[in-house]
Amino acid sequence: MFVQILFYAFSAVLIAAALGVILSRNPVHSALALVLAFFTSAALWLLIEVEFLAIVLVLVYVGAVMVLFLFVVMMLDINVEGLRSGFTRYAWLGALTALVVIVQMVSVYWVKGLGIDATQGAPPLPADYSNTRALGEVLYTQYVYPFELAAMLLLVAIVAAIALTMRRRPGLKAQDVAKQVAVRREDRVRIVKDVDAGGTGPGAGGGTGEGGAR
Amino acid sequence: MSGLLEIWGTLPAYAQATFWILVVTVALILSVAFTTLWERKVIGWMQLRKGPNRVGSIFGLLPGIFQPFADVIKLLLKEVVLPSKANKWLFRVAPAITLVPAFAAWAVMPLDPGLVIADIDAGLLYVLSLTSVGVYGIILAGWAANSKYAFLGAMRSSAQVVAYEIAMGFALVGVVMAAGTLNLGDIVRAQQGGVGDWFFIWLFPLFVVYLIAGVAETNRAPFDVAEGESEIVAGFHVEYSGIAFALFFLAEYANMILISALTAVFFLGGWLSPFEGLLAADNALAKPGFHWLFLKLFFFLTCFMWYRATFPRYRYDQIMRLGWKVLIPVTLVWIAVAAVMVHFRVGPWSPN
Numbered sequence: 001m002f003v004q005i006l007f008y009a010f011s012a013v014l015i016a017a018a019l020g021v022i023l024s025r026n027p028v029h030s031a032l033a034l035v036l037a038f039f040t041s042a043a044l045w046l047l048i049e050v051e052f053l054a055i056v057l058v059l060v061y062v063g064a065v066m067v068l069f070l071f072v073v074m075m076l077d078i079n080v081e082g083l084r085s086g087f088t089r090y091a092w093l094g095a096l097t098a099l100v101v102i103v104q105m106v107s108v109y110w111v112k113g114l115g116i117d118a119t120q121g122a123p124p125l126p127a128d129y130s131n132t133r134a135l136g137e138v139l140y141t142q143y144v145y146p147f148e149l150a151a152m153l154l155l156v157a158i159v160a161a162i163a164l165t166m167r168r169r170p171g172l173k174a175q176d177v178a179k180q181v182a183v184r185r186e187d188r189v190r191i192v193k194d195v196d197a198g199g200t201g202p203g204a205g206g207g208t209g210e211g212g213a214r
Numbered sequence: 215m216s217g218l219l220e221i222w223g224t225l226p227a228y229a230q231a232t233f234w235i236l237v238v239t240v241a242l243i244l245s246v247a248f249t250t251l252w253e254r255k256v257i258g259w260m261q262l263r264k265g266p267n268r269v270g271s272i273f274g275l276l277p278g279i280f281q282p283f284a285d286v287i288k289l290l291l292k293e294v295v296l297p298s299k300a301n302k303w304l305f306r307v308a309p310a311i312t313l314v315p316a317f318a319a320w321a322v323m324p325l326d327p328g329l330v331i332a333d334i335d336a337g338l339l340y341v342l343s344l345t346s347v348g349v350y351g352i353i354l355a356g357w358a359a360n361s362k363y364a365f366l367g368a369m370r371s372s373a374q375v376v377a378y379e380i381a382m383g384f385a386l387v388g389v390v391m392a393a394g395t396l397n398l399g400d401i402v403r404a405q406q407g408g409v410g411d412w413f414f415i416w417l418f419p420l421f422v423v424y425l426i427a428g429v430a431e432t433n434r435a436p437f438d439v440a441e442g443e444s445e446i447v448a449g450f451h452v453e454y455s456g457i458a459f460a461l462f463f464l465a466e467y468a469n470m471i472l473i474s475a476l477t478a479v480f481f482l483g484g485w486l487s488p489f490e491g492l493l494a495a496d497n498a499l500a501k502p503g504f505h506w507l508f509l510k511l512f513f514f515l516t517c518f519m520w521y522r523a524t525f526p527r528y529r530y531d532q533i534m535r536l537g538w539k540v541l542i543p544v545t546l547v548w549i550a551v552a553a554v555m556v557h558f559r560v561g562p563w564s565p566n
Contacts, residue, residue: 028357032304035350056341063346067353071372074357074365130335132396177535207355 008214014040027073035066052132234331238320246467247282253519254281260523283322283412292456297359300453304358309454309461312351315344316468323475324399324484326504337398338386341476342379347430348469349375352433352440352450355462359453370530371440375431377537382427385420388552389413389480402484408491414481416555419548421481423541426519428473430537432466434518436525437533444527474528475507482510 017040020033038061045054137146222230251266255278258265268279292545296302322337324330334340349372356368390396392413393404405412414421430437441449452461485507493500528536554560 032354050340051334052336055336055343059339059343059346063343064379067346067349067372067376070350070353073370074353075369132336134341174531 003047007044008041010043010047014044027076028070031066031070031073034069035062038062038066050131052135226246231331234329235321235506238325238331239317242317242320242468242471243464245471246464247286249467249471249515250285250463251278251282252516253522256519257523260520268458286460289457289460294458295453297358297361297453301358301360304354305453306458308351308355308358309458309465310351311354312348312465313461313468314354315348316465316472319344319472320475322398324402324479324506326485327502329504330399333397333399335395335397338390338396338401342383345418345469346375346379346473348465351462351465355454356450359450361453363446363448363456364452366446367440367442367452370442371450374433374437374533374537375439377534378427378541381423381537381541381545382431384542384549385417385424386422386425386480388417388530388545390547391549391552391556392417398479398484402479402486405483405486406490409483409488410491412481412483412486415531417481417548417552419544420552424477425514427535427541428477429518429521430533432469432518434466434470435522436528438527439530439533470515470518471511474511474518474530477514478507478510479529484510508541523562 014037017033017037021030021037024030024033038057042054042057042062045051045057225233255265259272265278266281268281269278269284271277272279298303319341321332322330322334322340352371352375353368356364356366356371361366389401393401395401395404409415431437433440439445439449441451443449446452451459454462454525484503485502487500487502487506489497489499490502491500
């Protein structure tokens with residue numbers, strides 16, 4: 001009962017947040033609504049005891065992806081009017097997508113009517129069952145090669161993204177830190193012999209010490 | 215006393231958890247208050263000053279002990295100025311968003327051999343995901359204030375936090391490999407057996423990286439370009455006043471305490487005693503307990519102040535260079551070394 005109340009509460013927030021993503025006029029508000037949507041989805045996942053995926057959803061999407069997203073959205077001066085001018089051109093595509101989603105939802109309900117209850121949750125797991133451990137055991141044994149391949153693919157994508165967007169601007173006065181660290185005293189300071197030593201110059205009274213670096 | 219314990223035992227689990235949540239939260243708020251005083255005192259001593267010594271004393275001892283309360287009362291009574299062009303709602307919410315994760319992360323902190331509020335297996339991921347949420351408050355504060363300086367501070371802060379989070383996460387990968395678990399309590403237990411088994415010896419480069427990244431994550435000196443009072447006045451919180459500003463202040467110090475506690479748990483054996491194995495097992499000094507965690511936490515917290523009094527502020531490009539080109543490669547190398555050590559059972563740990 002309590003779980004059901006939680007489920008409906010989180011679902012309501014999730015739907016409201018999802019609507020906020022597409023209905024908000026301010027792109028920053030949209031991005032924040034998306035953050036809220038991720039959070040509530042994570043809470044829903046916690047309800048079905050997949051705590052690892054829920055936490056990773058928050059860690060990856062909320063903690064990293066959306067921060068960068070927000071970063072970009074705030075920097076850009078997005079012209080909302082310009083974006084909306086072609087809105088009706090793709091209206092048929094949107095309507096089609098909505099129709100497909102509705103058909104999917106109805107079919108889930110239809111399957112339930114046949115007596116095969118696909119919406120029934122899995123039986124509660126024993127208290128010592130660890131989602132994180134179970135996932136790790138499968139991921140690093142049975143699926144280790146696909147996992148490594150995916151990692152390599154991501155690495156290649158990162159390198160490619162940097163290689164494509166990196167531009168070397170001429171005339172930059174950036175410092176070469178290695179050179180700065182490697183510099184020795186002899187490169188910067190030149191000791192000249194004090195010609196005034198013992199003479200009548202302004203440094204006469206101070207002895208030889210004052211005739212140091214010129 | 216035993217009667218009380220009996221009553222305690224009959225309480226349902228959620229009541230006990232609520233009690234501990236209240237205790238931890240109140241203790242944290244008080245610690246934050248006194249951390250501000252301790253910081254001003256420590257920096258004062260380092261600069262041959264006395265620090266705050268006017269407000270209150272306990273029978274002539276500890277002059278200035280009530281300074282935090284005077285500060286809080288002053289900030290509470292001040293007006294919270296709302297800039298006319300600000301995004302009103304986000305402007306008000308932002309301080310709370312920075313503060314909440316700093317407190318919520320304590321839910322999985324192993325405080326004592328038998329005491330952790332939520333003993334979950336993905337505890338380390340939980341901490342990482344919560345600390346990464348805190349940056350939203352800073353970004354939103356900078357954006358919602360509709361001020362150039364605030365926005366600059368927010369941009370700097372978000373880029374910096376994202377960069378150092380990677381180094382921080384990689385440093386923790388080494389800890390996870392050594393401990394063989396993501397559960398913070400089990401990470402502490404994996405370091406059992408005396409100082410020689412603590413991870414800071416075997417994972418020393420990762421320990422140093424974690425310390426540096428922790429300072430950068432909390433936007434503290436020498437990585438405090440997000441505030442940068444000499445260039446952008448006060449950065450993201452330049453438009454905040456009164457208690458709204460105090461919330462940012464509270465969040466910064468709560469984050470410092472959190473990072474100090476996490477460093478102690480990950481690398482210095484949390485609540486384990488440093489004399490374990492050296493003294494007899496029934497010696498009071500060899501027993502584990504919250505006081506050891508507190509001492510370690512206090513040491514790192516004081517280090518934060520020490521850095522602030524010692525180092526000049528990094529330039530922005532230097533921060534980025536350090537994060538991406540120095541810290542991340544160091545962690546990558548030591549993760550490989552740790553993998554070899556775990557595989558050949560070099561070092562004190564035995565996975566699983």
